[in-house]
Amino acid sequence: MSPDQPSIVPDHESETEGARRGRPPVPRSRVLAAADALFAGSGEPQAVSMDDVAAAAGVGKGTLFRAFGSRDGLLDALFTARMTALREAFEDGPPPLGPATPARERLLALLDALLAFKLDNRQLIAARETARAGLPRAREYRWTHSRLRDLIAQAADGTPAVDPGYAAHALLNVLRFDVIDELLAAGETPESIGSAQAALTRRILG
Numbered sequence: 001m002s003p004d005q006p007s008i009v010p011d012h013e014s015e016t017e018g019a020r021r022g023r024p025p026v027p028r029s030r031v032l033a034a035a036d037a038l039f040a041g042s043g044e045p046q047a048v049s050m051d052d053v054a055a056a057a058g059v060g061k062g063t064l065f066r067a068f069g070s071r072d073g074l075l076d077a078l079f080t081a082r083m084t085a086l087r088e089a090f091e092d093g094p095p096p097l098g099p100a101t102p103a104r105e106r107l108l109a110l111l112d113a114l115l116a117f118k119l120d121n122r123q124l125i126a127a128r129e130t131a132r133a134g135l136p137r138a139r140e141y142r143w144t145h146s147r148l149r150d151l152i153a154q155a156a157d158g159t160p161a162v163d164p165g166y167a168a169h170a171l172l173n174v175l176r177f178d179v180i181d182e183l184l185a186a187g188e189t190p191e192s193i194g195s196a197q198a199a200l201t202r203r204i205l206g
Helices: 015-020 028-041 050-057 061-068 071-092 103-120 122-131 139-155 164-173 177-185 190-205
Strands: none
Touching (some): 028 050, 028 061, 028 122, 050 071, 071 103, 071 139, 103 122, 103 139, 103 177, 139 190, 177 190
């Protein structure tokens, strides 16, 4: 085995069982780092399997399923880790994304940040959004939807042109990676997509 490859930890020696035998559990960060590198470097991120991740992390596949539940659960954990900086900027950061910004400007800034996040993490986003199983129930989707919904209601002074919850879902759906890819393939730029997104948001706000 190459010294650059992690040693395989059998399922019965990983996590809590390994700890009972006097061995430390496999660090969650090690699994996430291996998975992150796999998805980022794959030309077809949708094809990266749990077997691939287990081999790259040097753990048994059962360990992955016990830790994350499913492939989508693993992708959601990666998504959460990548979203940490954006969430912190929104919750505690300076303008235009932070809480001191007026609702309309903050809404547009959050949508800009989400577009940039999708573009910067296209491989991971492609892998998660292709499956789409349970996506609206995923932690980061629910967090993003609720913030958009509240900002739409605040920015429209309580009288938005459409229901804030529905509008938030609509805005998130036009930020899907496949929609963005189609627009880029048709000659749009990130700047033109952002401008169109802002114009749509202003129409929703009435």
